[in-house]
Amino acid sequence: MKIENTIKSPGAVGSETKTRPAREATTSSSAASGSKVQLSSLSSHLQQLEKVIAETPVVDSGKVEEIKSAISQGQFRVNPEKVADGLINSVRQMLAAQPRSA
Structure with missing residues (x-):
């Protein structure tokens, strides 16, 4: 019996990685027009958790x-x-x- 890794990694979500640069570009263009964006500490905490999850192996x-x-x-x-x-x-x-x- 052959065991194959068919589970996709949590960090390999195609649509999210494609939309991130667009969001960052929108934020920088909004900042240039004088509006201010302030993220809560929860946002940075979620980003840290997302990074930890992406680095966690799916299979032991x-x-x-x-x-x-x-x-x-x-x-x-x-x-x-x-x-x-x-x-x-x-x-x-x-x-x-x-x-x-x-």
Whole structure:
């Protein structure tokens, strides 16, 4: 079984990276016309958090290697109760997210 990284990184959101330069250009042109823009401390805090999230790996490579090794050595054990509970919880979440028809 091959494990592939098909999850896109949080920092790889295409539309946001394309619109940022436009927003910055708009802000600088507004500043030139005499208007003032003041950002709250929350804004800078959110920017810092966004940077931390973008730098956080999506996949724990160490854990993946540990599981691969356990599988290849025949030591990997599946807990069927945990798998069943996870499946039931997933189905519950999907059912709860569906719009109710009248």
